[in-house]
Amino acid sequence: MVKPVFLGKLVLHWCPECNVPVLDEKCACGCQTKFVTVTPPADIRPAFPYDIKRINEVSVRQFGKKMIADGEIAVYNKAPYDDRMEEIICGGEIIGTIRFEIDKPGWVLLPRLSGARRIFNKNSKTEDPDAETNLKNWIMVHEKAIPFVADGSSVLVPGILKTAPGFEKEDEVVIITPDFEVIAVGRAKMSAEEIAASERGKAVKTRWTGIEEENEINTAASVMPADKTIPEGTATRDIWQKTIEANRRVIDKFEADSIRFMQNAANNMNRKLTCSYSGGKDSLVTLHLTEKAFGKDSGNEREYEIIFADTGLEFQETIDNVKEVVEIYGKPFKETSAGNAFWEEYKINGPPSVDNRWCTQSCKLMPITTVIETNYAEDGGCMTFIGQRQYESKARAKSQRIWKSPSVRGQIGAAPIQEWTAMHVWLYIFDKNLHYNPLYEKGLDRIGCWLCPAASLADFENLKHTxxxxxxxxxxxxxxxxxxxxxxxxxxxxxxxxxxxxxxxxxxxxxxxxxxxxxxx
Known part of the structure; x- marks a missing residue:
């Protein structure tokens, strides 16, 4: 298991009144928020409709029913894992984890008790008389076994009353009472067929256990927004409008702090100003902040230019987005491309790897260097505002907020959103109605070179569809x-x-x- 790493402050809270995530101890409505414990580094972000669809598809495949209601607000938190793993937060708590298991390869949903209780509960048979047949991957235990399992014991074959058919060894299963109340979740150590044919043995290694509290929220319907159910197909920014308003003070403060930093940095450096735009969410927010800090309506107008270095391995959607965004802001645009450099070097080096990313020099650093040296060398270089954030990696967490680039001569970098989480970034994008890359709505977690060896296997599986x-x-x-x-x-x-x-x-x-x-x- 990969150890969690703290890269910044854990900021996720939940407003019990508005039932939305808040990045502060107090909601804009005036209500005190509840701190939500998630796994560091806690670079939380909104779960897009595509993400919700995936969660529910896996939930139906594994358990026979959706886990998240249509239009419900959910937050993703990427947790350390061998590939890609996301904690799912709804209603102010982690209801489960969805992770990509390489050996399958495929997505697996690991519900926590609250997540399992959205699927299985005492109303299951009332709502569906055929619940035992329609729901999947459940194991019903005898009354006498309930206190032991609920207290953390593994599920043994003698304590099992009956099971759903068809599940295999190492599948995720939910342990229920005869009244369909959830008391544990875990991983099966025997198949349903093996359990039926055995008189003894450990059937399930439990992961989360416990008896449901009387006042515990346990269904998706009970955590839906009180004012409306959001129809399918609604724009993501509209789904998150209530959350934006709840975080109004946070959004405004982070914007003001970043603009102040940018203006101070520019005043202390006698260099031309540039903003690096890559087609990704972080550089989009950085570009908009640059316009707010130095545009004609800023009260501090100063010329700046947009720069873009095409690695030659960009998605077409990214190239299109860069052109569209540059047109929106109407600033001078300096670009260069690595062209066919990757494929020429591929003939010599073969595929790049995590251990040997030979492509970084030729496809990334050289084009950036070309842009800077060609356009700004005579002026003594430039200051570039870059969408770097501390929550992304150890190296970026340790980085200074202003630095002299060791690899690109003449460039001084500055990171105005260094302390922002991905949630800050997305709420700002939604609030300002910024023109973001459509690939984010298709399940891509990162926008960059499409065949990068540092990408997760989950990302490559997703590319097979997109x-x-x-x-x-x-x-x-x-x-x-x-x-x-x-x-x-x-x-x-x-x-x-x-x-x-x-x-x-x-x-x-x-x-x-x-x-x-x-x-x-």
């Missing part, structure tokens, strides 16, 4: 590279993301052995 032709081409090239390397079972080497490593970490070594992937000695 950009099937590109992924088909890339996987074909990877299989060819695997054959050239003398790898046995190169298809599995690609399918399970093993190509991303020159030296396999322990987990990947185990996976390679299980999938029959052998490396030439």
């Amino acid at each position: 950009h099937p032709e590109a992924m088909k081409m890339w996987e074909g090239k990877l299989v060819e590279a695997g054959v050239e390397k003398g790898i046995e079972n190169p298809e599995a080497w690609v399918k399970f993301g093993l190509w991303r490593y020159d030296k396999l970490p322990p987990l990947m070594q185990k996976l390679a052995a299980e999938k029959g992937v052998k490396y030439k000695k």
Whole structure:
């Protein structure tokens, strides 16, 4: 298990009155908020409709029913894991986790007690007389076993009354009483068929256990917004309008602090001003703040230019978004492209890896250097406002807010949103109605080089649906590279993301052995 890392302050709270997330101890309505404990680094963000759809699809596949109601506000918190894992926060608590398990490969939902109680509860049979048939992956225990399981014990075969059919060993299961009340969730250590045929043995290793409190909120309907149910297809920013208003003071304060920082930094540096725009959410907010700080309506008008370095591996949606955003702001635009550099070097180096990202120099640093040296060298360089945030990585958390670039000559970087979480960023985007990259609505967690080896396997699986032709081409090239390397079972080497490593970490070594992937000695 990957250890959590603190990169910044944990800021997620929940307003019990408005029933929305708030990034402060007090909601704009005046109500004191409840602190929500999440796993660090806590770079929380809104769960988009695409995310909710995925959660519910997995919930229906595993348990036979949706876990989140249509239009319900949910927050994602990316937690440390071997691939991609998100904590799901609704109604002021974590109701479960959804993670991408590499060995399947596929998404798995791990509900907590409150999440399981949205699916299974004492009203289940009243609402659906065929609940035992329609709901999945449940195990019903005898009355005498209830206190032991609820207190944290594993579920043993002798204590089982009956089970749903069809679940397999290592599936997620929900432990219920004869009244359909949830007392535990965990992972099956025997299949339903094995349980039925056995008289003894450990059937489930429980993860979360406990008896439901009398006043506990336990259904999706009870945590829906009180004023309205939001119809499917509603724009994401409209779904989050109530949350924006609840965070009004936070949004305004963070904006004012960032603008003040930018103006002070610019006044202390006698350099031309630029803003780096990549087509991503962070640089979009940074660009808008640059306009607020130095635009014609700022009261502190000063010229600045927008710069963009195309790595040659950008999504077409990103290229389109950059052009559209530049047109919206109407500022001088300086750009360059790495062109075909990646594919030329690929012929020599083969696929890049986490251990050897040879492409960074040719596709990222060289184009940025070209933009700066070509346009600003005669002026002594430039100051560039960059959408860097401390919650993204250890390196960025340790970074100064203003720095002299060690790799790009003549550039001084400044990070106005260094202390913002992704939630601050998105609430600002929604509030100001900024023109963000549509790829975020399609399940992409990061916008950058589309075939980056540092991306999760979950991201590559998603690309098979959003950009099937590109992924088909890339996987074909990877299989060819695997054959050239003398790898046995190169298809599995690609399918399970093993190509991303020159030296396999322990987990990947185990996976390679299980999938029959052998490396030439």
